[in-house]
Amino acid sequence: MSRNPRNQIYPANEDLPAAGSGLLARLWRIRTELLLIGALTLFVLTLLGATQQGRWWPFIMLTSAVSVPAVTRTGRNWVAAHFWCVATRHRLQKTCLETTMHTRAGRIPLVLWITPTRTGEKALVMTRAGISAAEFEAYAEEIAAACWARSANVYRHRKWAHLLIVEVVRRDELPGAASPGLARLYGHAWVALRSDLEEPPDLARPYALPQVG
Incomplete structure (x- = not known):
């Protein structure tokens, strides 16, 4: 039985095309x-x-x-951080393919950009018609599990509902050098979908690369 009514947006007896694009x-x-x-x-x-x-x-x-x-440690940390960005992007796409986060025509949302953060990664996603940020929030646990992370948080843009951020949290916060992040693209106008997340993510906050041996 589904955890959340939004986890199944299509009738159970409806035959959908294979997800693709x-x-x-x-x-x-x-x-x-x-x-x-x-x-x-x-x-x-x-x-x-x-x-x-x-x-x-x-x-x-x-x-x-x-x-x-x-x-060098800095070089290895840079490689590790961007490796996880690529891995998270593919796991997000795989989650959309394996759930109902795709359209009736089989198209999945587009991951426009993804960047390292102090706690993991943040992905800027553009949804397709028929998919909303609330759909991603309903699948937050599945996203976290697919990305081998602790949790996943979803934020939608205040003005453009088709744009959202998926924040993948995989470790405690680490101090580090400043990063452009996603704030230069769309500012800070993001709304958390969960009530326990009081403030939108500050995408311009500095982040640290994960430490590798």
């Missing part, structure tokens, strides 16, 4: 992976070209540019 939407979902593949391909081709021509300085400079950040 157009080519552009699918490419948008894997944009980070495509950029990484392109950068890696360019990196390998540059190294091969330099070594074949007997030029070793470009090889040394490029390998140093990659290896030096990897052996």
Whole structure:
């Protein structure tokens, strides 16, 4: 039996199409992976070209540019924080596919942007017609479980109801350097859907990268 009436927005006997979307939407979902593949391909081709021509300085400079950040704590923390951003984005999309947070045509909301925070990640989401922020709030526990996190909080924009923030909380707050966050895009006009969340999230607050060994 459903925890919340909003957890099942379609009749139980209704046959829905398999969740899916157009080519552009699918490419948008894997944009980070495509950029990484392109950068890696360019990196390998540059190294091969330099070594074949007997030029070793470009090889040394490029390998140093990659290896030096990897052996520093700051570099490892940056990689870990953005790894979790990519993982959270995919887990959010998977949750939409596995629940009713998609339209009758099978389209899921778009994760427009995601950034590290002091406690985890925050994702800016644009919903599709027929889906609201309240639907995400009804599935907050499923989102937290899918993202391997402690909890998930949902905030909607005061003016544009189709825009919402999903805050994934996976650790205690950590101090750190300031980050642009999402505030520069849409300001601070966010409303918490849960009564125990008194204030909208301050997206411009500084965050710390998760510490890795």
